[in-house]
Amino acid sequence: MIDQTNRPALPIRDVSGRVPLIFMVSLAAALLLLGRAETYVVDRARQVVTDLAAPLLEMASRPVAAVRRVVESTDQYAYVFDENERLRVENKQLIEWKERAIQLEARLARYEALLNVQVDPEISYVTGRVVGDSGGPFVETFIVNLGRRQGVESGQAVVDTQGLLGRIVATGVEASRILLLTDLNSRVPVVIESTQVRAILSGDNSSTPRLDFLPPGSEFQAGERVVTSGHGGLLPPGLPVGTVVEGEDGLYTVRTYSDRTKLDMVRVLQYLFPTEVDAQDPPPILEGTAEDAPGAVSAIPGSRATPTGDGT
Amino acid sequence: MSFEPIGPTPAARAGKIALLVLPFLAGLLCVLLSFVPLSQIIYIDVAPAFALMAVYYWAVHRPDVFPPYAVFAVGLLYDLLSAGPLGLWALVYLIVYGLVVSQRTLVVAQSFSVIWVGFFVAALINGVLGWLLASFYFGQMLSIWGVLGQMLATVAIFPVFANLFQKLQDWLLVQG
Numbered sequence: 001m002i003d004q005t006n007r008p009a010l011p012i013r014d015v016s017g018r019v020p021l022i023f024m025v026s027l028a029a030a031l032l033l034l035g036r037a038e039t040y041v042v043d044r045a046r047q048v049v050t051d052l053a054a055p056l057l058e059m060a061s062r063p064v065a066a067v068r069r070v071v072e073s074t075d076q077y078a079y080v081f082d083e084n085e086r087l088r089v090e091n092k093q094l095i096e097w098k099e100r101a102i103q104l105e106a107r108l109a110r111y112e113a114l115l116n117v118q119v120d121p122e123i124s125y126v127t128g129r130v131v132g133d134s135g136g137p138f139v140e141t142f143i144v145n146l147g148r149r150q151g152v153e154s155g156q157a158v159v160d161t162q163g164l165l166g167r168i169v170a171t172g173v174e175a176s177r178i179l180l181l182t183d184l185n186s187r188v189p190v191v192i193e194s195t196q197v198r199a200i201l202s203g204d205n206s207s208t209p210r211l212d213f214l215p216p217g218s219e220f221q222a223g224e225r226v227v228t229s230g231h232g233g234l235l236p237p238g239l240p241v242g243t244v245v246e247g248e249d250g251l252y253t254v255r256t257y258s259d260r261t262k263l264d265m266v267r268v269l270q271y272l273f274p275t276e277v278d279a280q281d282p283p284p285i286l287e288g289t290a291e292d293a294p295g296a297v298s299a300i301p302g303s304r305a306t307p308t309g310d311g312t
Numbered sequence: 313m314s315f316e317p318i319g320p321t322p323a324a325r326a327g328k329i330a331l332l333v334l335p336f337l338a339g340l341l342c343v344l345l346s347f348v349p350l351s352q353i354i355y356i357d358v359a360p361a362f363a364l365m366a367v368y369y370w371a372v373h374r375p376d377v378f379p380p381y382a383v384f385a386v387g388l389l390y391d392l393l394s395a396g397p398l399g400l401w402a403l404v405y406l407i408v409y410g411l412v413v414s415q416r417t418l419v420v421a422q423s424f425s426v427i428w429v430g431f432f433v434a435a436l437i438n439g440v441l442g443w444l445l446a447s448f449y450f451g452q453m454l455s456i457w458g459v460l461g462q463m464l465a466t467v468a469i470f471p472v473f474a475n476l477f478q479k480l481q482d483w484l485l486v487q488g
Contacts, residue, residue: 021413024380025406028387031399032449042398049392053344060348068352132347136394136401137358137459138446143347143393170395177395184450205455261351 047172050132050143054175057131058145065129065264123236124270126150130263131175140183140205140260142166146268147174155234157269163240163257164188164228165266178266181209181241181256189231190241190254192220198229201241201254208245208253222246226254233273331484335377338480339366339386342473347393358458360466361438363390365473367405368434371412372420372427373481383409397449404442408434424474432467439463 035042076083112119128150132143146152148171156168158178166180167188179186186203190211197218199211211226224244230237242256320328342362350359363386370378387402412434419430439459447454
């Protein structure tokens with residue numbers, strides 16, 4: 001009907017006939033084959049597009065975050081009494097833990113000072129908001145509104161309030177992409193905390209990543225804590241990852257502490273491998289042996305490690 | 313040349329441009345919408361494929377205002393933003409678009425429920441095709457449930473978006 005009444009529409013229809021379609025299909029297929037190589041151009045294009053879209057996504061994610069906060073606060077009103085009870089009990093337990101932690105911390109600092117341990121460098125971080133969802137069924141990535149301007153670099157670990165979430169794989173000026181632990185391409189060296197059994201945590205696009213390359217005969221149970229091992233120097237050691245779950249086919253998977261469905265603010269850890277920083281001397285506290293702490297440390301021969309010390 | 317009738321008025325020309333540009337912009341906006349972190353408020357694993365709705369709607373109603381290069385651009389933007397295989401959804405959307413355009417006479421004059429069923433079929437083809445290509449690309453069998461869930465969610469909210477596109481189309485007809 002439109003064709004009969006609106007003659008000028010015809011040429012446009014001719015142009016949009018079969019030939020452009022076939023041409024475009026071949027172009028897309030060629031891109032699919034070329035993109036397999038993950039060339040520099042493709043990476044650049046992704047970064048530029050992500051950077052351009054980030055402000056728009058940021059704007060759109062604000063109302064979403066606002067709605068979420070309203071929903072959460074309504075939830076909280078409904079359970080305020082129960083929550084209060086629970087927190088009272090938890091607080092009691094935590095006070096006991098705090099006492100122990102203070103004692104242990106003092107003891108640990110003393111041991112570190114005695115042994116002249118090179119303690120792990122302090123980790124600085126930047127906090128940003130997740131502005132972009134993964135958007136596809138075959139990829140598990142998020143976009144965060146932090147970029148090179150905030151000092152974010154590829155490889156840095158990203159944590160939420162509960163544990164490790166993933167790591168940065170691409171950075172733009174104002175936005176970066178997080179590769180989640182659950183993504184098909186994610187491989188993270190981890191250890192099982194209690195037994196120090198090493199493994200590689202491999203994502204497979206399911207909600208529970210696999211533990212691969214477990215040493216034969218290693219013994220541990222479901223429910224044990226998994227933390228990052230720090231091997232390879234990319235991620236800091238000891239970040240909480242999740243708990244071991246035993247699958248029905250003898251494979252072990254990990255239920256992550258981080259919850260990808262409830263992401264709002266995340267922290268990007270700016271970790272430097274211990275060899276890249278100056279010597280990290282233990283805190284000078286050996287109170288019992290001398291008046292002032294630094295003197296006490298130097299009482300141990302060669303304890304004042306030089307920045308290029310061989311302790312690392 | 314001198315016998316040519318009076319050309320279109322500037323207003324009509326602007327209408328023509330709007331007719332070509334606005335559906336395309338709507339498609340791009342749909343892509344961006346897929347990346348808004350909606351999963352923070354609604355429990356969904358993967359955001360619905362909003363762009364597919366745009367591709368299907370315009371392929372059925374006005375393929376002349378949503379040509380293959382628009383489909384390609386929409387799919388490519390999706391691929392670039394999602395960090396997935398580059399060209400995957402561009403290729404899948406183009407194939408689905410081609411199929412829908414070739415079969416559009418079956419549904420175009422029918423009631424909305426027929427169009428909706430047509431979209432269900434298109435979404436199913438889209439999901440399975442995407443899953444097959446991604447499995448080949450990554451060299452391993454991926455889980456198909458994620459993409460099927462996404463397609464079901466997409467089919468469920470199609471009426472809302474079809475309504476919006478309908479409004480846009482009506483408005484464009486008045487302008488054009």
